[in-house]
Amino acid sequence: METTTREIKRIGVLTSGGDAPGMNAAVRAVVRTAIYKGIEVYGIRRGWHGLITNDVIRMNNDDVSHIINRGGTVLFTARSDDFRTKEGRKKAYDTCKFLGLDGIVAIGGDGTFAGCMALSSEYPISVVGIPATIDNDIGCTHYSIGYDTAANTAIDAIDKLRDTMASHERCSVIEVMGHRAGNLAMYVGIATGATAVLVPEEDYDFEKHVASKIRQAKLGGRTHYMIIVAEGAKRNTDGSLDNETVGNGSAGEQVADALRKEMGLDPRVTVLGHIQRGGSPSARDRVTATRMGYFAVMAILEGKTNIVIIHDHGQITTMDMTEALAMKNELNADEVEVLEAMTASPLDHF
Numbered sequence: 001m002e003t004t005t006r007e008i009k010r011i012g013v014l015t016s017g018g019d020a021p022g023m024n025a026a027v028r029a030v031v032r033t034a035i036y037k038g039i040e041v042y043g044i045r046r047g048w049h050g051l052i053t054n055d056v057i058r059m060n061n062d063d064v065s066h067i068i069n070r071g072g073t074v075l076f077t078a079r080s081d082d083f084r085t086k087e088g089r090k091k092a093y094d095t096c097k098f099l100g101l102d103g104i105v106a107i108g109g110d111g112t113f114a115g116c117m118a119l120s121s122e123y124p125i126s127v128v129g130i131p132a133t134i135d136n137d138i139g140c141t142h143y144s145i146g147y148d149t150a151a152n153t154a155i156d157a158i159d160k161l162r163d164t165m166a167s168h169e170r171c172s173v174i175e176v177m178g179h180r181a182g183n184l185a186m187y188v189g190i191a192t193g194a195t196a197v198l199v200p201e202e203d204y205d206f207e208k209h210v211a212s213k214i215r216q217a218k219l220g221g222r223t224h225y226m227i228i229v230a231e232g233a234k235r236n237t238d239g240s241l242d243n244e245t246v247g248n249g250s251a252g253e254q255v256a257d258a259l260r261k262e263m264g265l266d267p268r269v270t271v272l273g274h275i276q277r278g279g280s281p282s283a284r285d286r287v288t289a290t291r292m293g294y295f296a297v298m299a300i301l302e303g304k305t306n307i308v309i310i311h312d313h314g315q316i317t318t319m320d321m322t323e324a325l326a327m328k329n330e331l332n333a334d335e336v337e338v339l340e341a342m343t344a345s346p347l348d349h350f
């Protein structure tokens with residue numbers, strides 16, 4: 001972690017990558033803390049793209065009134081290809097110089113932090129990252145803003161689905177977000193009492209991870225089954241299954257196809273999709289975002305730079321950004337173990 005003794009007069013705040021409920025609460029906390037400490041704040045709109053195009057607004061306390069409860073991000077968000085180029089970052093730094101920014105607080109995921117690193121390694125600008133993604137897949141932090149709200153949104157939908165699936169004694173396949181990470185799928189699977197959960201981290205064996213769990217559940221007296229599938233989950237084909245067997249649809253559709261063809265079931269597929277990214281943030285997300293936003297500004301004032309604000313076993317603290325980016329996301333081992341026990345058959349040992 002680097003420190004600088006430069007006086008901090010003006011900072012920028014942006015949101016980048018996929019939005020997450022609680023981003024607004026973080027923006028609000030950054031603005032309010034900065035003003036409280038006598039620092040001016042510019043909101044940079046549409047992520048790094050806004051820094052390249054000087055799409056900025058001066059933000060005062062009033063500008064962040066009544067946003068703590070709103071999903072999405074009032075600053076808009078975008079993924080910028082231009083910022084991946086040296087020319088793009090040069091333009092972005094020109095905007096920082098033009099505005100007199102001493103630091104930038106960037107709210108987003110790993111991609112956002114990689115952008116921070118690229119900029120600060122080329123130019124003398126302080127960067128601080130705040131983790132926000134419903135995937136909760138940032139290796140350096142135990143918690144990312146938006147995860148709790150997204151999980152509760154999914155749980156609410158799945159509980160409703162269960163009512164109708166139970167009534168019709170059906171099998172339900174629910175696809176949740178998570179292209180590269182199964183944290184959300186697993187968490188939601190534990191919370192809803194799923195029959196099986198499929199994640200991107202391990203290619204699933206249809207017989208072992210789905211069919212046998214359904215058969216065991218049936219032996220145990222169940223008449224409906226809930227299969228939670230992360231959108232990035234893939235079937236292990238062992239090179240022996242052709243494309244037609246695996247199917248071409250989404251991860252959820254593929255599981256449903258196999259349930260039809262290989263088990264003779266009549267499943268219904270629900271893709272929860274972007275609904276999981278919206279909605280009013282939960283208390284946990286509002287409070288975590290507010291603590292992180294406050295901490296980010298205080299860290300800048302203490303002269304810290306190139307850091308990520310992290311959640312470490314309930315404590316909000318900082319980590320060097322290079323170190324943070326090198327940390328790989330892993331599924332929570334305790335949750336994996338618990339889920340295994342919860343989806344195993346009670347008849348296994350008899």
Ligand code: F6P
Binds near residue numbers: 018019135179231
């Ligand atoms: O926010 C994270 C995430 O939801 C991933 O799980 C998903 O793969 C991705 O965003 C999709 O984002 P978009 O539709 O905005 O490209």
